[in-house]
Amino acid sequence: MELMYQDEKLKWRDELRQVRDQVKQKQLDPTTAYQRSLDIHQFYTSQGLIPNVDILNAHLQVCTTLRDAEKVLSLYKKYKIRKDVTTYNTLISLSASYLNAAKFYFELEKEKIRPNIVTLNSLITFCQSLGQAREIIRIVSKKKIKLNNKTYNTLMSITQNDSIKSELLAEMLENGLEPDEITFATMIAHAQNFDNALSFFHTMKNYQISPSMSTFITLLKKANLPEEVDEVIHLFEASGIEPTEAWENLVSRKKEKATFN
Secondary structure (H helix, E strand, O other), X not given: OHXXXXXXXXXXXXXXXXXXXXXHOOOOOHHHXXXXXXXXXXXXXXXXXXXXXXXXXXXXXXXXXXHHHHHHHHHHHHOOXXXXXXXXXXXXXXXXXXXXXXHHHHHHHHOOOOXXXXXXXXXXXXXXXXXXXXXXXXXXXXXXXXXOHHHXXXXXXHOOOHHHHHXXXXXXXXXXXXXXXXXXXXXXXXXXXXHHHHHHHHHHHHOOOOOOHHHHHHHHHHOOOHHHXXXXXXXXXXXXXXXXXXXXXXXXXXXXXXXXX
């Protein structure tokens, strides 16, 4: 009997995760997904099943706002289920401001729950400056958390100084991390000008990373002058990637704007 209950609980959790993934893939709108998660909860509890922390965390991850999360949070209390690091990571990610996110982090600390790299990366996305992000890293890293690519990618999106982006890249390598396409796409997207964006693009190729359509689109968005647009188009054509409708539309808009200017 207990084994049957465990199987049903796994199905419950997995159904909620599927709903969550459908929202991320834009197959379900948030309102419909939220209502579906409540229906799933009603279905399983009507059979006498009691959720565990994994189920409630999966339910919470369906939410797209803290307002929606409030009803789910009441279930932790109702069933006397202790929140874990995944719960708090989700709440931090749902926060609308740094103050909200920090409140959940301090609550996590108060509950003596150890944060992880997801906690750290979620917190620094709210930072307005590299200094603020570095301070958070200093505090949270006392928990012996090792930084990862996402940490550095986020830092690169925060700083407006391209020299500092290059320093962050060097720091990644010193810490044994290999930059990936997302790293360079972030550097390109947040570059101060087209020349620097193009330089980051060529640096990426030095690491034997082949740019995808997404990275070419990011680079083209940085181009404004006719010669800049032409250079990106030339690089794209040499890549052998099949153009998409999104690419063709952006090229048309860029050419029209560059000609008009």
